[in-house]
Amino acid sequence: MKFGIVIFPGSNCDHDAYYALKNNLHFDVQFLWHKDSSIPPDIDCVILPGGFSYGDYLRAGAIARFSPIMNEVVNYAGKGKLVVGICNGFQILTESGLLPGALLKNAGLRFICKDIYIKAVNNNTPFTTLIDSGKVLKIPIAHFEGNFFVDEQTQKELEDNEQIVFKYCEANGEISNKSNPNGSLANIAGITNKRKNVLGLMPHPERYSDPILGCSDGQLIFKSIEYYLNNI
Amino acid sequence: MPMFEAFAKIMLKKGILDVQGKTIENALKTLNLSQISNVRIGKYITFTLEADSFEKASSLANEACDKLLHNPNIENYEFHITLKEDSKQS
Numbered sequence: 001m002k003f004g005i006v007i008f009p010g011s012n013c014d015h016d017a018y019y020a021l022k023n024n025l026h027f028d029v030q031f032l033w034h035k036d037s038s039i040p041p042d043i044d045c046v047i048l049p050g051g052f053s054y055g056d057y058l059r060a061g062a063i064a065r066f067s068p069i070m071n072e073v074v075n076y077a078g079k080g081k082l083v084v085g086i087c088n089g090f091q092i093l094t095e096s097g098l099l100p101g102a103l104l105k106n107a108g109l110r111f112i113c114k115d116i117y118i119k120a121v122n123n124n125t126p127f128t129t130l131i132d133s134g135k136v137l138k139i140p141i142a143h144f145e146g147n148f149f150v151d152e153q154t155q156k157e158l159e160d161n162e163q164i165v166f167k168y169c170e171a172n173g174e175i176s177n178k179s180n181p182n183g184s185l186a187n188i189a190g191i192t193n194k195r196k197n198v199l200g201l202m203p204h205p206e207r208y209s210d211p212i213l214g215c216s217d218g219q220l221i222f223k224s225i226e227y228y229l230n231n232i
Numbered sequence: 233m234p235m236f237e238a239f240a241k242i243m244l245k246k247g248i249l250d251v252q253g254k255t256i257e258n259a260l261k262t263l264n265l266s267q268i269s270n271v272r273i274g275k276y277i278t279f280t281l282e283a284d285s286f287e288k289a290s291s292l293a294n295e296a297c298d299k300l301l302h303n304p305n306i307e308n309y310e311f312h313i314t315l316k317e318d319s320k321q322s
Contacts, residue, residue, distance in 0.1 A: 059303055102305040109251045
């Protein structure tokens with residue numbers, strides 16, 4: 001299987017994602033340029049990496065969605081192909097309308113860079129096939145705008161369609177206010193679209209994919225994608 | 233063609249917690265300005281546009297606000313337009 005990682009001007013987790021997928025997980029990977037007007041047919045999953053695309057001007061992710069490659073990403077997702085937006089990638093997915101909601105400034109008005117715990121609350125997605133429901137993962141976050149918000153009606157739709165995939169929790173899995181680092185609605189850390197082929201999440205699984213760092217929980221998400229693609 | 237100036241104001245919707253506004257409000261309280269409340273932070277964006285009529289200019293500015301300058305999930309916008317000084321003479 002092969003991953004494609006989009007490089008926007010200002011992406012800064014593109015190489016982290018490349019390293020994790022190539023060196024830690026031994027997948028085929030290739031970079032895609034934001035000005036590309038096509039996605040190679042052998043790409044099985046597109047990653048929109050973290051960073052500060054276009055300097056976060058206007059709103060985080062607002063300008064990146066006008067990059068030529070984003071038209072292709074929208075078409076690609078429309079065909080049911082897999083797309084993962086990590087951090088700034090998640091912000092780009094909401095701005096481009098591929099995912100509902102928006103990422104507001106953190107409730108504490110601080111950039112937060114630390115390890116947090118998330119719980120998979122839905123293992124019936126391509127991104128969580130190998131993650132037991134209720135399993136707790138330790139993954140770092142690094143963002144200023146990660147405070148997930150949707151209106152009440154959309155929240156209900158997310159719940160009814162089981163689109164909420166990851167929630168911030170304590171180390172023991174308890175979902176509490178204390179474990180919510182940024183004020184996200186209902187502790188939401190990651191969601192999918194209705195069709196469940198597009199995932200956006202604020203935590204950085206690529207940053208905890210190398211065992212040398214003492215934690216490689218992030219690998220489970222990428223291995224889940226591999227498992228899903230090998231078994232559809 | 234006449235030139236217009238557009239002034240767009242973008243604010244978080246009511247009911248969405250404005251953490252910047254809240255922080256500034258707390259700072260104002262430390263200045264003993266506790267009479268001040270409901271501080272909200274937004275964006276003010278100005279631009280020039282070329283159009284053959286006021287209506288056309290208004291429609292273009294509306295399109296800019298609607299499609300890019302605001303995020304409909306969390307923000308509202310309003311704008312006004314004036315004819316540029318040097319366009320008034322021609």
